[in-house]
Amino acid sequence: MPELPEVEALAHDLDRRLRDRPITRIDLAAFNALKTFDPPLSALHGTLVERVGRHGKFLDVQAGGLHLVLHLARAGWIRWREEVPALPARPSSKSPLAMRIVLDEDEAGHLNGLDVTEAGTRKSLAAYLVRDPLEVEGIARLGPDPLAEEFTPQVLRAILDEAGRAQLKGVLRHQGTIAGIGNAYSDEILHAARMSPFKPASSLTDDELAVLHDAVKVTLGDAVDRSHGLAASELKGEKKSHLAVHGRAGQPCPVCGDTVREVSFADSSLQYCATCQTGGKPLADRRMSRLLK
Template sequence: MPELPEVEALSRDLAARLDGRAITAVHLAAFSALKTFDPPLSAVEDTFVEGVARHGKFLDITAGGLHLVLHLARAGWIRWRDDVPALPPRPGGKSPLAVRIVLDEDESGSQAGLDITEAGTKKSLALYVVRSPQDVPGVARLGPDPLDDAFTVEVLQKILTEAGRSQIKGVLRHQGTIAGIGNAYSDELLHAARMSPFKPANSLDSDEVEVLYAAIRDVLSAAVARAEGVAMSELKGEKKSNLAVHGKTGKPCPVCGDVVREVSFADSSLQYCATCQTDGKPLADRRTSKFLK
């Protein structure tokens, strides 16, 4: 799933590519992707792109005073096409294509565009056409952005205190608490902070809160910096190649050399290093926060 660093990179890339361009058509290939009806999707056609922004994991393309807000969900992605096909895509087919945004012709006469795709059978990608990003329920519910100047140690301390005994991994992933951190980067920053993913949120002392805060800022900032200028088609590979523990089950921890372990759940998993994060004790691979005996 694209998380804050990848969505930020997409936002910056699209801002440069779409600057001064007009949207001539928007073709909906997967009807389930469109979550709004007023304004209609056609309202952004024949309008100029005014900017691209990010809200948590949401992309926001402003055109003609309206906002095309996109959430890529678990398996969605955006692909740039230098020359789109002349015929619009057939709706309801087996293609992963969900939406195609067609742009005006460039100086060479080519008509470029964006293909918004979603792999797999579970379709969760969402597209909204709204007058304000706050009209999208998921955006309206977002917590503070962890790279915003307003996200301070004090803000993090308040979040952790209010979360009570909730496991810190879940607190970090909850978009209404902190925006943009998902499964992968919560593993990464907890590894950097040397903390168990099952540690109760309100159990951190002031020094631990400082350490966690630094890990959040450092891990995410470094990921954003690495993704700067990376082509859309290469962002996923760039992310995977630079992860320390997430998706690295069975491989050596890059810090201590211990094997990276996994805890599996019904629809996801987490990875961690027992030596770095849990005093050498493996976590139970089931839905509890207890250690294996």
């Protein structure tokens, strides 16, 4: 799933490609992806792209005073095309294409555009065309952006105290609490902070709070810096190559060499290093415990 650093890089790359370009048309290939009906997608035809920005993990393409908001969910992605077919895209159950944004002709006479795709059968990619981004419920309830200057240790303390005994992992990745951090970067932040994902949020000392706040800023900031200037096609590989623990179960921890462990849930999992984060004690993995009975 694209998280804050990848969506930030996508927004930057798309802003460079789309700004001040007219939208010729938008083809909707997966009708279930569009969550709004007024205004219609045709309202964007012939408008100029003003900018492309980000709200948490949401992309925001602004054109003609409207906002085309995209949430790529778990398996969505965006592919830049130097040339798109002249004929509109058609719905197909065999194609991952959800939406195509077609721009005017470039200097070579080609129609450039974006393909918004979603792999797999679990379709949760969402598109909204709205007059104000806050009309999108997911944006309206976002917590503070962790890369904003306003995200201070005091703000983080208030968030953790409000969460009470909730586990740090869940607090970090809850979008209504902190915007943009997902499963991967919450694992990476907690590994950098040397904290258990199950540690109660309100139990942090002042020193631990400072360490966690620094880990949030540095982990995300470094990922954004590495991703800056990369094309969409390069972002997934860049992210994967710099992860310390997430998705690396069974491999050695790059800090201490211990084996990275995993805790599995119904539809997700987390990875951590016991030596770095839990004093050498493995966390309980209920699914594995059931298998061993």
